[in-house]
Amino acid sequence: MNAERLAKARELLEAFPQKSSALIPILHLVEEEFGWIPEEEVAVVADLMGYTPAYVESVLSFYTLFHRQPTGKYLIQVCRGLSCQVRGADELSKFLYEELGVQRSGTTEDGMFTVEAVECIALCKDAPAVQINLEFYPDMTPEKMQAFLDKARQEVPSDA
Ligand code: FES
Known part of the structure; x- marks a missing residue:
């Protein structure tokens, strides 16, 4: 994520009483920036939230609205x-x-x-x-x- 979105992600983490609630909005930030969710960003999000990349992947696999491949413009x-x-x-x-x-x-x-x-x-x-x-x-x-x-x-x- 770029610096601006990373700052937003940190704000989201602070805003939710339970950090798990921030995961989906943070993944939306990634999707917004790249148009999809690259594997490296899964690691960034996992690190930010204190989860394993496998956990973030499991959440991603549940929500079809997130893209795991680049999409068109x-x-x-x-x-x-x-x-x-x-x-x-x-x-x-x-x-x-x-x-x-x-x-x-x-x-x-x-x-x-x-x-x-x-x-x-x-x-x-x-x-x-x-x-x-x-x-x-x-x-x-x-x-x-x-x-x-x-x-x-x-x-x-x-x-x-
Ligand atoms: S069926 Fe609801 S918008 Fe298409």
């Missing part, structure tokens, strides 16, 4: 909950897999996009819903998704 999470499924989530996922040439949980070769299927993201009334990084996108369609992808691609120089 844009992490596209398509809700696969019931409301979204009946309103087109499967078609949306299929569109993304074809457009980006990836499989489920796959990342494009250029490292731009990762596509995941996730459980309900609490936008059921505006299904199908998608989360991209920290932003929520209700009433998503393949057309809107295409517009997002086009815009994101324009942000990166073609020779990058």
Whole structure:
């Protein structure tokens, strides 16, 4: 973790009456910084909290919201909950897999996009819903998704 996040992690440790309560928020700090949880950071967190790396790993293995591999610059999470499924989530996922040439949980070769299927993201009334990084996108369609992808691609120089 960088110095700023390490300071935040120490603040979190102080803020919770039981240090175990700080573990998940601290892991979120790591995920925020790297976009995933590298093994070296597991050791940093374990050391900070006085746990073994194996214990931190066991917690990580329980929570699917933490990534153990690098993700793309844009992490596209398509809700696969019931409301979204009946309103087109499967078609949306299929569109993304074809457009980006990836499989489920796959990342494009250029490292731009990762596509995941996730459980309900609490936008059921505006299904199908998608989360991209920290932003929520209700009433998503393949057309809107295409517009997002086009815009994101324009942000990166073609020779990058
Ligand atoms: S089922 Fe998709 S947001 Fe709830």
